[in-house]
Amino acid sequence: MREELKAVIKYLKEYDGPEMNIMEVCGSHTAAIAKNGIPTILPDRIRLISGPGCPVCVTPSSYIDRLIQLSMKEHTCVVTFGDLMRVPGSETSLSAAKGEGARVAMVYSPMDILDMAAREKETTFIFAAVGFETTMPVYALLVDTIVRENIPNIKLLTALKTMPPVIDYLCRGGAAIDGFLAPGHVAVVTGSDAFEPLAEKYSIPFGVSGFSGPELLIAIAGILKARGEGRVMNFYPSVVTREGNERAEAMIDRYFDVCDASWRGMGAVTGSGRILKKEYDWIDAGSRGLDEDRQKNRACRCGEVLMGKIMPTECPLHGKVCTPLNPQGACMVSTEGSCYSWYIHHRTK
Amino acid sequence: MCVALPGTVIEKKNGYAIVDFSGNRVKARTGFVDVEVGDPVLVHAGCVLQKLSKNESDDLTELMKEVGAF
Amino acid sequence: MKQTIAMVHGSGGQATGELIRDVFAKAFDNKTLNLMEDSAAVPGSGTIAITTDSFVVTPLEFAGGDIGRLCVCGTVNDLLMRGASPKYITCGAILEEGLDIEVLRRVIYSMAETAREAGVQVVAGDTKVIEGHGGMYINTAGVGFIEHGAVSAAGARPGDAILVSGTMGDHHAAILGERMSIETDIKSDCAPLTEIVRNLTEGGIHLHTMRDITRGGLATVLKELAEASERQFVIDEELIPVTLKVRDFCGMLGLDPLYMGNEGKLAAIVPEEEAERALSIMQHSKYGENACRIGTVTDGPKGQLIMRTEIGGERDLDILQGEGLPRIC
Numbered sequence: 187m188r189e190e191l192k193a194v195i196k197y198l199k200e201y202d203g204p205e206m207n208i209m210e211v212c213g214s215h216t217a218a219i220a221k222n223g224i225p226t227i228l229p230d231r232i233r234l235i236s237g238p239g240c241p242v243c244v245t246p247s248s249y250i251d252r253l254i255q256l257s258m259k260e261h262t263c264v265v266t267f268g269d270l271m272r273v274p275g276s277e278t279s280l281s282a283a284k285g286e287g288a289r290v291a292m293v294y295s296p297m298d299i300l301d302m303a304a305r306e307k308e309t310t311f312i313f314a315a316v317g318f319e320t321t322m323p324v325y326a327l328l329v330d331t332i333v334r335e336n337i338p339n340i341k342l343l344t345a346l347k348t349m350p351p352v353i354d355y356l357c358r359g360g361a362a363i364d365g366f367l368a369p370g371h372v373a374v375v376t377g378s379d380a381f382e383p384l385a386e387k388y389s390i391p392f393g394v395s396g397f398s399g400p401e402l403l404i405a406i407a408g409i410l411k412a413r414g415e416g417r418v419m420n421f422y423p424s425v426v427t428r429e430g431n432e433r434a435e436a437m438i439d440r441y442f443d444v445c446d447a448s449w450r451g452m453g454a455v456t457g458s459g460r461i462l463k464k465e466y467d468w469i470d471a472g473s474r475g476l477d478e479d480r481q482k483n484r485a486c487r488c489g490e491v492l493m494g495k496i497m498p499t500e501c502p503l504h505g506k507v508c509t510p511l512n513p514q515g516a517c518m519v520s521t522e523g524s525c526y527s528w529y530i531h532h533r534t535k
Numbered sequence: 536m537c538v539a540l541p542g543t544v545i546e547k548k549n550g551y552a553i554v555d556f557s558g559n560r561v562k563a564r565t566g567f568v569d570v571e572v573g574d575p576v577l578v579h580a581g582c583v584l585q586k587l588s589k590n591e592s593d594d595l596t597e598l599m600k601e602v603g604a605f
Numbered sequence: 606m607k608q609t610i611a612m613v614h615g616s617g618g619q620a621t622g623e624l625i626r627d628v629f630a631k632a633f634d635n636k637t638l639n640l641m642e643d644s645a646a647v648p649g650s651g652t653i654a655i656t657t658d659s660f661v662v663t664p665l666e667f668a669g670g671d672i673g674r675l676c677v678c679g680t681v682n683d684l685l686m687r688g689a690s691p692k693y694i695t696c697g698a699i700l701e702e703g704l705d706i707e708v709l710r711r712v713i714y715s716m717a718e719t720a721r722e723a724g725v726q727v728v729a730g731d732t733k734v735i736e737g738h739g740g741m742y743i744n745t746a747g748v749g750f751i752e753h754g755a756v757s758a759a760g761a762r763p764g765d766a767i768l769v770s771g772t773m774g775d776h777h778a779a780i781l782g783e784r785m786s787i788e789t790d791i792k793s794d795c796a797p798l799t800e801i802v803r804n805l806t807e808g809g810i811h812l813h814t815m816r817d818i819t820r821g822g823l824a825t826v827l828k829e830l831a832e833a834s835e836r837q838f839v840i841d842e843e844l845i846p847v848t849l850k851v852r853d854f855c856g857m858l859g860l861d862p863l864y865m866g867n868e869g870k871l872a873a874i875v876p877e878e879e880a881e882r883a884l885s886i887m888q889h890s891k892y893g894e895n896a897c898r899i900g901t902v903t904d905g906p907k908g909q910l911i912m913r914t915e916i917g918g919e920r921d922l923d924i925l926q927g928e929g930l931p932r933i934c
Contacts, residue, residue: 223918268930295581320537324582371537399916434567510926532921538859558790558850
C-alpha cells in the first residue's frame with residue numbers, strides 16, 4: 187500500500203475530533219463504501235449516512251405502475267436498465283409483470299433502443315428514463331436523434347432528478363449533516379461548482395469523490411479536515427472540472443424543462459426534476475403527474491432512510507419483513523440502495 | 536447511481552467511438568466530447584461524458600495536495 | 606433449407622426415431638446406449654454418488670462453450686465435488702418447436718466430446734418436443750463411484766487453507782456479454798474438473814471440502830461452506846484472481862465478480878501443511894493453471910465469511926441476494 191494512503195488511514199483511524207455525520211448522496215458511493223469495508227476502518231465518531239442518490243430508490247410508485255401498465259399493452263416494449271426490473275410499484279414489479287406476459291428488454295445503453303425501433307416498426311418502444319444529471323445527457327442525445335430523424339415509435343417515460351435541489355431540501359429540513367461526499371459522476375456533467383452555493387449557504391464542506399477505496403478514504407479525510415468550512419473540494423480531478431461538461435448541459439436544456447419532482451418517501455421537492463419540453467410532448471409516454479407514491483407496506487421507512495434521519499437498521503421492517511428477496515421499499519431492491527447494502531454486508535454502523 | 540468507467544478510444548466513427556475496456560468494447564456516442572483514437576475517456580451508458588485529464592488519472596499525489604498535510 | 610424441430614419430432618414415431626438415430630445415437634455412440642433398451646444396465650459396486658441437473662442457458666451457444674458442454678461439466682463437476690469419479694450420465698432433451706437441427710447437432714456433438722474428455726459415457730437419453738421459439742433444455746442425471754471416501758461440505762477445519770482453481774466470473778460475464786450485446790473477449794470457462802480432482806486425490810491430498818464455484822459465485826459458495834462447517838472463513842481481496850477483462854466488464858455494469866458464476870472452477874479446502882503441494886498439483890492440471898490460495902479457515906464466529914479489502918477494511922459477505930442484474934443509472 188502506498189505511504190500516502192497509509193497516512194490517510196492512520197489519520198482516519200486516530201481521528202478524535204468532534205463527531206461528524208457525512209452523507210454520501212450517490213448510490214454508487216454507498217455500494218463502493220460497503221465493498222471496500224470503509225465503515226470498519228472509521229472510528230464510531232465518523233458516521234457515513236446514505237442519501238437519496240439511487241435513482242430507482244427515489245422513483246415514486248405511480249411511475250413504476252405506469253411503466254408496468256405500458257409494458258402490458260399490445261405492440262409495446264418497455265426498455266430499461268437492469269436497475270429498475272425488481273423495483274416494486276404499488277403492487278408489482280416489471281420483473282413480475284414480465285412473467286405475466288409483459289414485454290420488457292434490458293439494455294446497457296439507451297441508444298440500443300434505436301436499433302430495436304428500426305427493426306420493428308409496428309412496435310412502440312418506451313425507454314424507462316430514470317436517472318440524475320449523469321444519465322440525462324444520454325437521454326438528451328436520444329431525444330435529439332428521435333427529433334432529427336423523426337422516429338415515431340420511440341417514447342420516453344421520464345423520472346429525471348437533479349442533485350443540488352434535493353441536497354438543499356435536506357439541509358433546509360435540518361438534517362444533521364456535517365459534510366457531503368458529493369457524487370463524482372454527477373459532477374462530471376454539472377461541474378464541481380454546482381455544489382458551491384450549497385457549501386456557502388450551509389457552511390458545509392463538499393468533497394467530490396471518485397469510486398475506488400483510496401479515493402473515498404482521501405475524500406472523507408478531506409471533508410473531516412474542512413469541518414465547518416463552506417467549500418467544495420475536488421478529489422476526482424481526472425474527470426471532474428469546475429464547469430463540468432457544458433455541451434452536455436446545453437443539450438439537456440434544449441430538450442428538458444426544470445420541474446418539481448416527487449421523491450419516493452420524501453414528497454415533492456421544488457425544482458428538483460427535469461421533464462421533456464411541451465413541444466416534445468409527442469415523445470413523452472405520459473410522464474407528467476406521476477407523483478403519487480403509495481407504499482407497498484405502510485411501515486416502510488425508506489423516506490427517512492433517504493433523508494438520513496434514521497439508519498436502515500432502525501426501520502422495524504429491516505431484515506425481518508423486508509429483505510432483498512422480499513423488498514418492501516425501493517431502498518432494499520437496488521444493489522446500491524442503502525437498505526440493501528446494509529443488509530447484505532451486515533452493516534451496523 | 537451512475538456507473539461509469541474509464542476506457543480507451545480505439546476507433547473513431549461519425550458521432551460515436553468504439554471504446555475498449557480491457558477487452559470489452561462498446562459503441563459510445565461522442566456528441567459531448569471531441570475524442571481521438573488513444574484518448575482515455577469516461578463512458579456512462581453508451582455515451583462519452585468526459586476525457587480523462589492526463590497525468591492525474593492514476594495519481595494519489597494530486598489528491599493528497601487537495602487534502603493538505605495532516 | 607434450414608431444417609427445424611417440429612411437433613412431429615416428439616411424436617414417438619418415425620420422425621422421433623430418425624432424429625434420435627441421426628443426432629443423439631451418432632454423437633454418443635457407445636455399447637450400452639446402442640442397445641436402445643428402456644434403461645441402461647451398467648456394471649458398478651460400492652458407494653455410488655447420484656446427481657441431477659437441468660440446463661436452461663440462453664444463448665445455446667456462447668463464447669467458450671454451449672449447452673451441451675455445459676451440461677456435462679455441470680453434472681460431472683457435481684459428482685467430483687463429492688469425491689466420486691464420474692462414470693455415467695443421461696441426457697433428457699426438451700426441444701422447442703423451431704429449433705434449428707444444425708444447432709441441435711452441434712451442441713449434442715459438443716456434449717459427446719465433453720463427455721469423452723471428462724471420462725463419462727452417456728448411457729441413456731430421452732427427447733421431447735414442446736411449443737416455443739426454437740430453444741432447448743437438457744436435464745441430466747449423473748452417476749459416479751466413491752472409491753476413497755466421500756467429501757462433505759462440512760469438512761473445513763480451523764487452520765485449513767482455502768484454494769481456488771482459477772479466475773472468477775468468466776462464465777457469467779461471457780453469457781451476460783452475449784445477452785447485453787457487449788462485444789467482449791471473455792470466454793466461458795466451462796470445463797470438466799476431472800483431471801484436477803483426480804490429481805489431487807492421487808497425490809494424497811486430504812480434501813476436507815470441495816465445491817464447484819457455479820451460480821452465485823465465490824462468495825455464495827464459500828458462505829455456504831462456512832455455514833455447513835460452522836467455521837469462519839477469512840479471504841483476502843487482493844488474492845482473489847479475476848482477469849482484467851472480467852474486472853472491467855463488471856465495472857461497466859455495476860456487478861461484483863465475487864457473485865459471478867463459473868462453470869469450470871472449484872474451491873478446495875485442504876490442511877495447511879498440504880496447501881502448497883495441493884496448489885502445485887492444481888497448477889499442473891488441465892484447467893487449474895491459475896490456481897491460487899485466497900484465505901484461511903479460522904475458529905472465529907461460526908458461519909461467517911470475511912473478506913479483508915485491499916485498503917485494510919473488512920467486508921462481511923453473504924450469499925447472493927436477488928438475481929445479480931446489471932445496474933447502470
